[in-house]
Amino acid sequence: MNRIKFLLFILIVMVSIPIKLVSQTNGKTEWFDPNIPATTYCNPINIGYNYVTENHNNIPVSRRSSADPVIITYKGDYYLFATNQAGFFWSKDMSDWNFVYDSFQRNPREDDQCAPAAWVVNDTLFYVGSTWKRDHPVWKTADPKSGRWTRHVNTAMLPTWDPAIFQDDDGKVYMYYGSSGKLPLVGVEVDYNTWLPKGDQADYETLYQATEVDDIQKAYGEIREVVGLEPSEHGWERFGPNNDMEPAPWGNFIEGAWMTKHNGKYYMQYGAPGTEFKGYANGVHVGDHPLGPFEYQKHNPMSYKPGGFVVGAGHGNTFADNYGNYWNTGTCKISVKDRFERRIDMFPAGFDKDDVMYSITSYGDFPILLPTESRDHSKGASSGWMLLSYKKPVTVSSFEACQDVETNRMDHGGEKVYERICYGASNLTDENIQTYWSAKTGDKGEWLQVDLGKIMEIKALQINYADHKATQFNKAMDIYYQYQIFMSNDAENWTLVVDKSRNDKDVPHDYVQLTKSKQARYIKMVNIHNASGLFAVSDFRVFGKGLSEKPKSVSGFKVDRSQQDSRNAMITWKKQGQAIGYNIYYGIAPDKLYNSIMVYEEDFYDFRGMDKDTEYFFTIEAFNESGISERTKIIKAK
Missing domain, CATH: 2.60.40.10 (Immunoglobulins)
Structure with missing residues (x-):
């Protein structure tokens, strides 16, 4: 009897002890291993976008943003520079991006390198931001990962907004710049050592006061007009949400210069007609000299994405990866908390047999294959994985009530209006980056659950956080997300598939490629740590194979x-x-x-x-x- 009583006592004690589930996997499960590199990526690019302090709606709301990307290769790695990031990113594979803090500000109230340019000369990496002022340095380094830069020149003597730098095969260096609803892009050859324009001494006082191209050329004759817009001929260059604002209230914007040389030809690229519109695209003119004259390429725009979850592909750059494949970067829009609330995307690009420059954006917000060898990009680089989550029913732990929010949307002519914004669960699967669900708190334990409707083969997930009621501004050392994802066939018996309970990286558009596909019907995400504000997600996207019939061909087209x-x-x-x-x-x-x-x-x-x-x-x-x-x-x- 004593032995039985003792065993009963032990059992009672064990039952009374609360069970605490602690991950002992170091993030590794049967289906996901964070130490195995991904073979795909998904737009928007998953980098730690800065919480921007300036708001063009004059509403003091925290929101992430970046735009105007430049990706270049340097010593075998990829470096990504973009607007107002207080630093830059580097990656070995264009998938896993690492942040290097590096502030280039002279005045804390000014932009931290808006729309920067980066380029390589011999063994040195150079970097400069946009400026209308005289006190803007050109920076250089041979060890960018260290965060140490020195001034190549202390003052860039041209009012270069949205600059781009190009060094030709003969060693000559050219600079292109401009961002305007009235003026075209211009270009000039510069002296590498002084960073002054080549030619006779300029009248700089006149140059800085110039508002028209003729005035600039009078001030400095070597500066040439290289590309302008003709919206009356080119529909995609028209201003407006659907290229529908004629005349444009602020002019038809051209910006984002970039130069690529291919087969002896010079491809002068530019962004138009406005970063806050779905039709924001990259165009190209072609010439036989770095300063032109340039001729409008018949195939234009060369990079264009007006529909889908990721919308917009303008103002970026073209670069070749370590295998010689071309890519075109761009700026995509959210434009809710601010009309310049933006992200960065990247698409396969190239030149065809007739030297026509192109970029393939079809299924450009579905998983895309990362490069492992030289390949033909004319058909894109799609993984073939389809979207499984569109309009699928969602249940959640809680949700925020609707609010009347002051906005300054361009489709209202720039006037401030109040819009009723709701944060319900259906926003999680609507493929609209502008809408989002928000829980009532940012606490551990808040969750969302998607029902795919039937068992499907899941290969990848993308979690797009929404920064609802965030309090963070600029960078900080403790910005990261942690969560776990479970899967089930019956919504009762759950299996831990993705364990990011120990993640310490800032992943606002976290893309998770499973190392082993998983068949399931239900997917549940449980919040552990949110970076700032409430636990809010724009879209919880699921990719893989639906295991049923694909659609028949369209009729009546x-x-x-x-x-x-x-x-x-x-x-x-x-x-x-x-x-x-x-x-x-x-x-x-x-x-x-x-x-x-x-x-x-x-x-x-x-x-x-x-x-x-x-x-x-x-x-x-x-x-x-x-x-x-x-x-x-x-x-x-x-």
Whole structure:
């Protein structure tokens, strides 16, 4: 009896002790190992975007942002510089980005290197930001990971906003710059040692007061106009949310110069017509000399993404990876907390057999293959994994009530208005980066749960945090996220699949590629630590294979080009029952359908991005969780 009583006592004590679940995996599970590098990435680029202090809506709200990226290779690594980041990022594989703190500010109230330029000369990395002032240094280093830079010159003597630097094969160095609704981009050869324009001594006082290109050229004759806009001819260069503001209230903006040399030709790239619009794109003119004259490439814009979760592809740069494959970076928009609330994206790019420059953005916000060798980018670099989470039902631990929020949206003509914004669970799967769900707190234990509707094969996840009611401004040492993801077939028996309970990195658009795919119907994310503010997520995106039928080919596809304005066309088709969305492809020839427009659920698209005197060819395909349909027969829009 005594032995039985003793055993009962021990059992009672054990039952009364609370069970504390502590991860002993170091992040490794059967399906995910954080030490195994990913073979794919997903836009927006997952870097620790800075919490920006300046707000163009004049509303004191914390929000992350960056834009105007430049990625270059240096000593075998990739370096990413962008607007107002208090430093820069580097990566070995273009997937896992590491931050180096490096403030270049002269005055804490000024931008920390807005729209910077970076370039390599021999064994030295150079860096400079935008300025309208005289006291802006050009920096250099041979060891950027150390965070140590020195001034190459203490004063950049030109009012260079959105600068780009290009060194030609003969060693000559050129600078391009400009960001304006009135002025074109300009270029000039500069002296490497002094960073002054080559040629006769300039009248700098006149130069700094110049407002027109003619005045600049009078002040310094060597500065040349290189690229301007012609929105009356090129529909995609028109200002407005859908290229629909004529005349443009602040002018049609051109900015973001970048130069690429290929097969002896010079490709002068630029961003237009405005960073806060879905049609923000990169265009290109081609010439035989670094300072032109340049001719508008018939295939334009060369990088364009007006639809999908990630929207916008303008103002970036073109670079070659370590295997010689080209990529084009760009700026994508959120534009809710601020019209300049932005992120960074990157798409496969290249030159075709006719030396036409292109960028492939189709399925550009689905997982994209990272480079491991030289390859043909003309068909993109899609992983083939489809979106499994679109409009799937979601349950959550709690949610914030709707609020009337003051905004300054461009589609209201720049006037301040109040919009009712709701933070319900349906925002988590709507493929709209501007909407988000928010829990009532940022506490450990808040959760979200997605029902895929049936068992599917899951290969990757993307968690897009939303910074709701964040209190952080600028950088700090303790900005990171921690969470766990569980999966189930019945919503009762759960398996820990992704364990980031010990993560210490800032991952606002965390992309998780499983090292081993997992079949499941339900996915649950449990918050452990939130970086700042409430636990809020824009979209919880799931990728893989739907394990059912892909949609049939689309029928009734038509392109009705306007006779009154050939820049415009109404594109229509019949909805395909199994489809969740469609990709419209178009281009200047049947074998050059490089540009695409992603549309969810609808059966039409109001397209305003064509050039007046150009023939275009169109086709369309449908997609769902299980794959992509055959494309329709290519049709011509004269």
